Amino acid sequence: MLSERRLQVLRAIVQDYVGTEEPVGSKALTERHNLGVSPATVRNDMAALEEEGYIAQPHTSAGRIPTDKGYRLFVDKLAEIKPMSAPERRAIQNFLDGAVDLDDVVARTVRLLAQLTRQVAVVQYPSLTRSTVRHVELLSLAPARLMLVLITDTGRVEQRVIDCPAPFGETSLADLRARLNSRIAGRRFRDVPQLVEDLPESFEVDDRGTVSTVLSTLMETLVEENEERLVIGGTANLTRFAHDFPLTIRPVLEALEEQVVLLRLLGETKSTDMTVSIGHENAHEGLNSTSIVSVGYGSGGEAVAKLGVVGPTRMDYPGTMGAVRAVARYVGQILAES
Amino acid sequence: MLSERRLQVLRAIVQDYVGTEEPVGSKALTERHNLGVSPATVRNDMAALEEEGYIAQPHTSAGRIPTDKGYRLFVDKLAEIKPMSAPERRAIQNFLDGAVDLDDVVARTVRLLAQLTRQVAVVQYPSLTRSTVRHVELLSLAPARLMLVLITDTGRVEQRVIDCPAPFGETSLADLRARLNSRIAGRRFRDVPQLVEDLPESFEVDDRGTVSTVLSTLMETLVEENEERLVIGGTANLTRFAHDFPLTIRPVLEALEEQVVLLRLLGETKSTDMTVSIGHENAHEGLNSTSIVSVGYGSGGEAVAKLGVVGPTRMDYPGTMGAVRAVARYVGQILAES
DNA sequence: GCTTGGCACTCGACGCGTAAGAGTGCCAGC
DNA sequence: GCTGGCACTCTTACGCGTCGAGTGCCAAGC
Numbered sequence: 083m084l085s086e087r088r089l090q091v092l093r094a095i096v097q098d099y100v101g102t103e104e105p106v107g108s109k110a111l112t113e114r115h116n117l118g119v120s121p122a123t124v125r126n127d128m129a130a131l132e133e134e135g136y137i138a139q140p141h142t143s144a145g146r147i148p149t150d151k152g153y154r155l156f157v158d159k160l161a162e163i164k165p166m167s168a169p170e171r172r173a174i175q176n177f178l179d180g181a182v183d184l185d186d187v188v189a190r191t192v193r194l195l196a197q198l199t200r201q202v203a204v205v206q207y208p209s210l211t212r213s214t215v216r217h218v219e220l221l222s223l224a225p226a227r228l229m230l231v232l233i234t235d236t237g238r239v240e241q242r243v244i245d246c247p248a249p250f251g252e253t254s255l256a257d258l259r260a261r262l263n264s265r266i267a268g269r270r271f272r273d274v275p276q277l278v279e280d281l282p283e284s285f286e287v288d289d290r291g292t293v294s295t296v297l298s299t300l301m302e303t304l305v306e307e308n309e310e311r312l313v314i315g316g317t318a319n320l321t322r323f324a325h326d327f328p329l330t331i332r333p334v335l336e337a338l339e340e341q342v343v344l345l346r347l348l349g350e351t352k353s354t355d356m357t358v359s360i361g362h363e364n365a366h367e368g369l370n371s372t373s374i375v376s377v378g379y380g381s382g383g384e385a386v387a388k389l390g391v392v393g394p395t396r397m398d399y400p401g402t403m404g405a406v407r408a409v410a411r412y413v414g415q416i417l418a419e420s
Numbered sequence: 421m422l423s424e425r426r427l428q429v430l431r432a433i434v435q436d437y438v439g440t441e442e443p444v445g446s447k448a449l450t451e452r453h454n455l456g457v458s459p460a461t462v463r464n465d466m467a468a469l470e471e472e473g474y475i476a477q478p479h480t481s482a483g484r485i486p487t488d489k490g491y492r493l494f495v496d497k498l499a500e501i502k503p504m505s506a507p508e509r510r511a512i513q514n515f516l517d518g519a520v521d522l523d524d525v526v527a528r529t530v531r532l533l534a535q536l537t538r539q540v541a542v543v544q545y546p547s548l549t550r551s552t553v554r555h556v557e558l559l560s561l562a563p564a565r566l567m568l569v570l571i572t573d574t575g576r577v578e579q580r581v582i583d584c585p586a587p588f589g590e591t592s593l594a595d596l597r598a599r600l601n602s603r604i605a606g607r608r609f610r611d612v613p614q615l616v617e618d619l620p621e622s623f624e625v626d627d628r629g630t631v632s633t634v635l636s637t638l639m640e641t642l643v644e645e646n647e648e649r650l651v652i653g654g655t656a657n658l659t660r661f662a663h664d665f666p667l668t669i670r671p672v673l674e675a676l677e678e679q680v681v682l683l684r685l686l687g688e689t690k691s692t693d694m695t696v697s698i699g700h701e702n703a704h705e706g707l708n709s710t711s712i713v714s715v716g717y718g719s720g721g722e723a724v725a726k727l728g729v730v731g732p733t734r735m736d737y738p739g740t741m742g743a744v745r746a747v748a749r750y751v752g753q754i755l756a757e758s
Numbered sequence: 759g760c761t762t763g764g765c766a767c768t769c770g771a772c773g774c775g776t777a778a779g780a781g782t783g784c785c786a787g788c
Numbered sequence: 789g790c791t792g793g794c795a796c797t798c799t800t801a802c803g804c805g806t807c808g809a810g811t812g813c814c815a816a817g818c
Contacts, residue, residue, distance in 0.1 A: 318673035
């Protein structure tokens with residue numbers, strides 16, 4: 083177990099390193115934080131911290147920098163989430179209140195997060211499986227061609243064109259539309275399959291093929307994978323810390339374009355808790371020198387999707403966590419209102 | 421006027437510089453291209469080309485590199501668009517054929533363009549004003565709350581929630597829906613305003629307020645500005661040429677996130693012609709060392725939106741132009757089919 | 759008059775050795 | 789257990805000489 087002072091030394095190292103982006107030495111530490119001890123003592127503590135793997139030196143005679151393990155301890159035990167100031171909160175609310183539709187909410191959120199944290203922001207569209215159906219609309223495009231439109235409680239709209247196995251009359255169409263809505267409107271997506279299971283049977287034999295096709299298209303639309311779109315912003319912020327990582331920026335950009343990778347990272351926990359994933363804790367190799375701060379957000383108490391930021395492991399964790407939490411809360415409010 | 425050989429020298433300089441990314445000297449030129457003259461002669465030609473502003477040297481005693489003016493001449497007079505090979509064309513078609521909806525088409529297009537050109541790809545969503553209405557749907561969410569869904573011939577769907585000034589009955593709703601569709605289905609967006617101008621008058625006094633609100637929301641939805649969304653991909657390719665421009669990558673990323681800027685750049689010409697904008701020809705300062713190759717695409721003969729790539733001025737123009745043109749053609753086909 | 763070979767010159771890239779400086783580890787004393 | 793002192797290590801910066809690519813110019817040749 084580390085003594086209280088050694089933890090303070092670790093905290094000071096993290097804070098200074100995040101601020102200066104340079105390895106921090108014992109002398110500088112005692113000057114900038116009044117630890118009440120001399121540099122020599124701090125050196126002893128540093129040696130112990132290094133022994134335990136919390137800090138490391140880039141080369142023999144340089145200052146120390148925190149390791150992933152060091153950041154982990156800092157985040158878990160030493161840091162407190164920094165709340166947003168009142169003006170900041172007002173700015174967030176004002177900015178998000180101007181949104182006109184879901185796309186706009188997401189677009190604004192991503193901009194906001196990127197600006198507040200000065201890092202790369204990632205926002206996942208509200209997931210369908212945890213949402214409810216507001217309405218299903220069926221339109222006839224041609225005798226054997228339909229369009230299915232699905233509207234969710236979060237304001238999202240999905241549409242699919244369906245080629246029917248046989249022509250489908252207007253009366254049958256109206257019938258199907260009405261029955262479908264009466265069964266699933268207001269219900270959760272995940273409950274839909276069993277609610278419509280027996281629907282084809284109640285139609286004329288000629289129409290059953292089309293009804294089945296419509297239903298299976300509907301199911302496909304519900305499948306999470308297709309729906310978990312992401313929006314990314316603030317990639318220009320990557321260049322802020324690229325001067326010592328001119329080579330690191332590429333894998334990060336590549337990873338950011340691999341939506342699958344990001345989704346897995348965001349989706350690891352399904353709760354609303356804030357998650358911080360540091361350096362090598364990220365499964366994806368390209369993100370080994372970045373940290374991801376993410377949190378669930380949603381219109382009720384329940385999370386429907388995640389948002390977060392991707393930045394260097396050397397980031398301002400308290401500030402970033404505060405910004406991410408605040409944005410998630412306000413987005414949740416906006417979604418609940420609309 | 422420049423002699424034929426001098427133009428050949430310029431062409432050779434552009435080709436070599438694009439290939440090697442290094443200033444090209446007179447000796448190397450005569451070795452790699454059989455110009456039939458000695459290095460000394462080439463030097464004279466180079467001096468003339470430099471005098472005219474087509475090439476420049478980074479410092480005394482280095483090879484020459486093309487200037488923006490040099491690239492301009494190359495693109496206008498010396499280069500021929502390089503057609504895609506048959507296997508490449510097949511690959512493009514296969515890749516795009518797998519798309520399930522408009523979002524998917526756009527997403528795939530952007531990936532494809534980025535891969536083919538190894539540069540940053542930009543694809544604009546089909547613009548509404550040049551599209552036609554396939555269907556308008558009105559749904560009742562609550563007694564005084566409607567949802568308007570607009571479906572375009574390119575498969576795009578837009579929705580808006582409308583708060584009505586007064587409750588609106590189901591019969592009135594069905595009436596409005598039917599009349600609206602009979603008037604504007606199949607018509608161009610730009611013609612819609614005058615087609616529905618007198619619609620409120622034909623409704624009961626109590627309902628007119630709501631009808632007007634619905635119509636004005638519909639108009640808003642048609643306004644181009646809201647609709648010109650862009651999708652960007654392949655930003656990781658920026659790092660390929662960042663080694664000598666570690667400082668240039670940031671303004672480019674910033675410009676790419678400023679959709680307004682990009683839209684203006686793409687939108688300068690409204691035709692289907694291929695446009696190449698080189699270096700300082702770009703109004704936006706951050707893009708002064710990049711070139712933009714763009715072209716209109718659309719489901720018939722008419723362009724409904726643009727797509728293109730952003731890369732260093734030192735790019736393979738013939739190849740890039742070939743890829744952009746080919747992709748635009750195939751996307752147009754896909755849109756026409758669906 | 760255009761082309762060519764020769765030649766002196768310029769200037770960045772590279773390698774190397776030195777000096778400076780920051781920071782450490784260890785030890786003896788309090 | 790803390791502190792000051794000291795020798796040691798290693799990186800970084802700087803200066804300097806060399807090397808080589810490439811140029812511009814000039815006089816000679818076709």
